[in-house]
Amino acid sequence: MARDAGLEELLREDLGQRPGLSEKAMFGGWAFLLNGHLLCGAREDGMLVRLGKGNDTWALELPDIRPMLLGPRKMQGWVRAGPEAYGNDMLRKRLLLAALDFAEGLPPK
Numbered sequence: 001m002a003r004d005a006g007l008e009e010l011l012r013e014d015l016g017q018r019p020g021l022s023e024k025a026m027f028g029g030w031a032f033l034l035n036g037h038l039l040c041g042a043r044e045d046g047m048l049v050r051l052g053k054g055n056d057t058w059a060l061e062l063p064d065i066r067p068m069l070l071g072p073r074k075m076q077g078w079v080r081a082g083p084e085a086y087g088n089d090m091l092r093k094r095l096l097l098a099a100l101d102f103a104e105g106l107p108p109k
Contacts, residue, residue, distance in 0.1 A: 003029050007042040007086060014096050015039075020108070036109030039099050047086040049095045052102040053077040059095060077102075 008030045015021060020035040029043030041048040048068055051059060053076045059065050064084035068075040079095075086092045 002044040004042050004044050007047055010086070010092065011040060011042055011047070011096070014093055015100075034100065034103040035106070037103045037106050039103050040096060045080070046083070047081040047092070047095075049079050049081060049099050050102060051077055051079060051095075051098050055098065055102060059098070062091065 011032055012023075015032060018034075021039075022033045022036075024031055024033070026038075027041060027043065027048070029041050029048075031041040031048075032039045038050050040050065049059070056067075056077055056079050059079045059081075060067065062085060064082035065079050066082075068078035068080045081092070081095060085095075
């Protein structure tokens with residue numbers, strides 16, 4: 001899977017400079033972590049967002065957002081946003097804020 005430099009830059013700009021934020025290659029794309037916890041990612045096939053188990057229902061009701069799959073298995077609490085969703089600045093930021101809220105509640109690794 002190829003990386004999406006444009007999406008990576010959008011996420012970088014939206015997340016800004018915050019303590020505990022890091023980046024690394026992961027899942028065939030580029031991942032953003034907060035205090036060692038996966039937060040979101042960018043790949044050619046979309047934006048991955050970790051909302052936490054039970055926190056993804058609202059997002060899955062929106063256009064161009066679907067569950068993240070790992071092989072045939074649905075990853076609870078993770079969604080994949082396609083270009084229509086992550087291209088919408090307000091929606092992308094809403095997803096990222098929800099991911100940050102979840103990750104900030106986890107103990108640092």
